[in-house]
Amino acid sequence: MAASIYGSVKKIDYEWRWNRIPQYFVYQGTDAHKIPFDGVITEITQQKKSSTIVMTSESGDVESVVVDSDSIRVSAGEDLFEGDTVGYTSDWYLGPLMKGLWTTIWLSAVSSVIALFIGLFTGLARVAKNYVVSMLAAIYVEIIRGTPLLVQIFIAYFFIATVFDLSRNVAGIGALSLFAGAYVAEIVRAGIQSIPKGQMEAARSLGMTTPQAMMDIILPQAFKRILPPLSGQFISLIKDSSLVSVIAITDLTKSGREIITSTFAPFEVWLVVAAMYLIITSVLSQLVFYMERRLAVSD
Numbered sequence: 001m002a003a004s005i006y007g008s009v010k011k012i013d014y015e016w017r018w019n020r021i022p023q024y025f026v027y028q029g030t031d032a033h034k035i036p037f038d039g040v041i042t043e044i045t046q047q048k049k050s051s052t053i054v055m056t057s058e059s060g061d062v063e064s065v066v067v068d069s070d071s072i073r074v075s076a077g078e079d080l081f082e083g084d085t086v087g088y089t090s091d092w093y094l095g096p097l098m099k100g101l102w103t104t105i106w107l108s109a110v111s112s113v114i115a116l117f118i119g120l121f122t123g124l125a126r127v128a129k130n131y132v133v134s135m136l137a138a139i140y141v142e143i144i145r146g147t148p149l150l151v152q153i154f155i156a157y158f159f160i161a162t163v164f165d166l167s168r169n170v171a172g173i174g175a176l177s178l179f180a181g182a183y184v185a186e187i188v189r190a191g192i193q194s195i196p197k198g199q200m201e202a203a204r205s206l207g208m209t210t211p212q213a214m215m216d217i218i219l220p221q222a223f224k225r226i227l228p229p230l231s232g233q234f235i236s237l238i239k240d241s242s243l244v245s246v247i248a249i250t251d252l253t254k255s256g257r258e259i260i261t262s263t264f265a266p267f268e269v270w271l272v273v274a275a276m277y278l279i280i281t282s283v284l285s286q287l288v289f290y291m292e293r294r295l296a297v298s299d
Contacts, residue, residue: 031088035086040055041078105280123187149240169249199221245257
């Protein structure tokens, strides 16, 4: 990969601009403080790093503001008009990449939880003896698995969200949840059917109802078997969440696009974005490995 990237860059005579990337993680910004009325500066208390400016209006209202000592633009006794700047404060702020990363994380987390519940109930419906329930679950799975996620996002946003007046975040989460839920349902169905039928028969012979046997006997055993494919599906969901950028949700991918338009550094930005996705999925993979080791203790 490194060799192919290097060869491609050399072929097009690309100039690396890595120095432009750090500011999109965190940056130091300044906020201007303005006088909210026509008045006078009655007092300035200066300290080493910050100073307090006391402002008094013509009607006697008093307000104070704390600014950086080296940014003061007024002096005591000076008359000012509403909107005049008295000073600035500087602070560190999260850049677009970190904000986009946070959006991707919470969007994927919420969608994964909802997809897990959808997949669990749909998977149970798939193995139910009731023909209508089983068939409805099968129709849902086939429709979702047989259509592209991008098309589903467009339908969720431009049709369903418009009809029910939903926000783009709700539409994006709904589309991701329904899409992943269909795949989780098949994983759950396969996990349940992999447990020998004798387990259910033994539980029923002990006086358990079918729901009790499913919750206490079948599902705990099936969970150990479906954990690896389940984690793989959720990792895919994190990567699939990049598609919500087409409906103007500012996730990590959309943030990367916006940065490229201002820096003209596509190689650097996309490599950084790919690395950030890799970090998220790697952390999730390690968490799943830990859960597998803990569950293996009881075997």
